[in-house]
Amino acid sequence: AGKKTLVLERRHLLGGAAVTEEVYPGFKYSVCSYVVSLLRPEIIRELDLPRHGLEILPLDGTFTPMTNGDYLWRVNDHAQTRREIARHSRRDAEAYEEYGRAMVDMGRFAKPLLEMTPPDPTSRDPRALMQLLSIANRFRTLSRTEQQTQAQLATMSAVDFLDQWFETDILKATMAASGIIGTFLGVRSPGTAYVLLHHYMGEIDGAFRSWGLPRGGTGAISNAIAGAAREAGVQIETGAGVAKVLLNRGRASGVVLENGDYVFADIVASSLDPRLTFLKMVGAEHLPDEFVEDVGRYKLRGSSGKVNLAIDALPDFTSLPGAGPHLRGAISISPSVDYMERAYDDAKYGEFSRRPYIDIVIPTLSDPSLAPPGKHVMSCFVQYAPYHLRSSSWDTERERFGDCVIDTIAEHAPNLKEIILHRQVVTPLDLEREFGLTEGNIFQGELTLEQLFFLRPVPGWARYRTPIRGLYLCGAATHPGGGIMGACGRNAAQRILKEWKLPRT
Numbered sequence: 001a002g003k004k005t006l007v008l009e010r011r012h013l014l015g016g017a018a019v020t021e022e023v024y025p026g027f028k029y030s031v032c033s034y035v036v037s038l039l040r041p042e043i044i045r046e047l048d049l050p051r052h053g054l055e056i057l058p059l060d061g062t063f064t065p066m067t068n069g070d071y072l073w074r075v076n077d078h079a080q081t082r083r084e085i086a087r088h089s090r091r092d093a094e095a096y097e098e099y100g101r102a103m104v105d106m107g108r109f110a111k112p113l114l115e116m117t118p119p120d121p122t123s124r125d126p127r128a129l130m131q132l133l134s135i136a137n138r139f140r141t142l143s144r145t146e147q148q149t150q151a152q153l154a155t156m157s158a159v160d161f162l163d164q165w166f167e168t169d170i171l172k173a174t175m176a177a178s179g180i181i182g183t184f185l186g187v188r189s190p191g192t193a194y195v196l197l198h199h200y201m202g203e204i205d206g207a208f209r210s211w212g213l214p215r216g217g218t219g220a221i222s223n224a225i226a227g228a229a230r231e232a233g234v235q236i237e238t239g240a241g242v243a244k245v246l247l248n249r250g251r252a253s254g255v256v257l258e259n260g261d262y263v264f265a266d267i268v269a270s271s272l273d274p275r276l277t278f279l280k281m282v283g284a285e286h287l288p289d290e291f292v293e294d295v296g297r298y299k300l301r302g303s304s305g306k307v308n309l310a311i312d313a314l315p316d317f318t319s320l321p322g323a324g325p326h327l328r329g330a331i332s333i334s335p336s337v338d339y340m341e342r343a344y345d346d347a348k349y350g351e352f353s354r355r356p357y358i359d360i361v362i363p364t365l366s367d368p369s370l371a372p373p374g375k376h377v378m379s380c381f382v383q384y385a386p387y388h389l390r391s392s393s394w395d396t397e398r399e400r401f402g403d404c405v406i407d408t409i410a411e412h413a414p415n416l417k418e419i420i421l422h423r424q425v426v427t428p429l430d431l432e433r434e435f436g437l438t439e440g441n442i443f444q445g446e447l448t449l450e451q452l453f454f455l456r457p458v459p460g461w462a463r464y465r466t467p468i469r470g471l472y473l474c475g476a477a478t479h480p481g482g483g484i485m486g487a488c489g490r491n492a493a494q495r496i497l498k499e500w501k502l503p504r505t
Helices: 041-046 078-088 090-114 126-141 144-155 158-163 169-179 192-200 219-231 274-282 289-297 337-348 394-410 428-435 487-499
Strands: 006-008 020-024 027-030 056-058 062-065 071-074 212-214 235-237 242-248 251-257 262-264 268-270 304-311 330-333 357-361 376-383 420-426 471-473
Touching: 020 219, 020 420, 027 304, 027 376, 027 420, 041 487, 062 169, 071 078, 071 169, 078 090, 078 169, 090 126, 090 144, 090 192, 144 192, 158 169, 158 192, 169 192, 169 337, 212 219, 219 235, 242 274, 251 268, 268 274, 268 487, 274 289, 274 471, 304 394, 304 428, 337 357, 357 394, 376 394, 394 420, 394 428, 471 487
Parallel strands: 006 235, 062 330, 268 471
Antiparallel strands: 020 027, 056 212, 062 071, 242 251, 251 262, 304 376, 304 420, 330 357, 357 376
16 A cells, blocks of 8 residues: 555564474475365455465365274265265265355355454444444345354354264264354364354355365465565564564554664554553553453363474375275364363363374475475374373473374374374464464464454454554454454554555655
């Protein structure tokens, strides 16, 4: 929009948690975020990201090995998936199609909300009231069944919601996993059905519930956005950590870097979470007491970790041996609903899960450039890994956590331990220290009902502006939340341009 813009990144490379790093010679890991679906198509289109190198490779389905030697394998071919589910339950095969249509309808209803600056329901501004009325009117156009489904998604647990559709345990367990990603909740906890919908709203080329792997790892997304930014005249500096926000008579006037340099600006936009932004970089003494209390109550409970592997062969799963197409999609260690809930039980009492839920991808099967010829990278997202451990610390538990993950996968793929060349274990504490994610929360705050829409991050301050004039939030702690989405930043940028008529520079 013609504004002079500077991006400051603390680390040596751009992207926050969406980065690709050569941690082990020849092997490039998507260290944190590892798949993409939620990236808004309007951002891809407006920034022309394919021209800047973005290419998304389809992730074909989900393979779930079972403890009894069987498996569930859902692929992107709808007819094949129905036949696969019918092996377990003919009734569920019929319900699966109806469920898919219902969730797509719910996703279409919710999709416009992603691009909306949340209205303040306590405001007397008629524009806010018109926004609320517009949402209510759209809700009224839904059928009674769709209205009930939307209400259930906002309040129910993922398992209770899925129980209404399906009877097969392995199917419910695998689908319910989407409801707990990044939350300190179990699959039977109320509110997890919405997180299921949050992930269902992802799309690639207009296809809902499509997931993909960026060629070059998730860092390729960050680099494509950076390429578009530089073309527009943005200046980007890495190794430039911010120590504090400069204030002048209660207004943000720039930042002080960790090296002592000053950067002056009319507007400061922070993609850090509220705790870091306000309590560390602004200071509670400069903020209203009620606001500080609300920030203190904001839930930032990390619950997940990563184990990234360099391997010299492919894992061989007992339930479906060989290097088949089932390895090209996601591999979900979620054999039953009870298994998933027991994993949460460990976390509730301050321990990492002894038998965790694990979501695995092998990106080198689609993108061989990430490893030497014949070798592979294996990315393992793990839950639960609570930030607060009851009787130890993550510095001492890191390797034991890694062993637990490897042992759990090896129960289904016995050759795994023999093919590992290198492993990287990323704990919630690492996510906080290295990537600036407080308590290791990958969404900068849980996606629970009391922290969504006009309540995110805190009531009264969900419109990207903050109590400090000239200071805005633009990260995942704002509406619509986390994931490689871009919507928070896009919405915040539009709000800044609308509210501040800055002189062209």
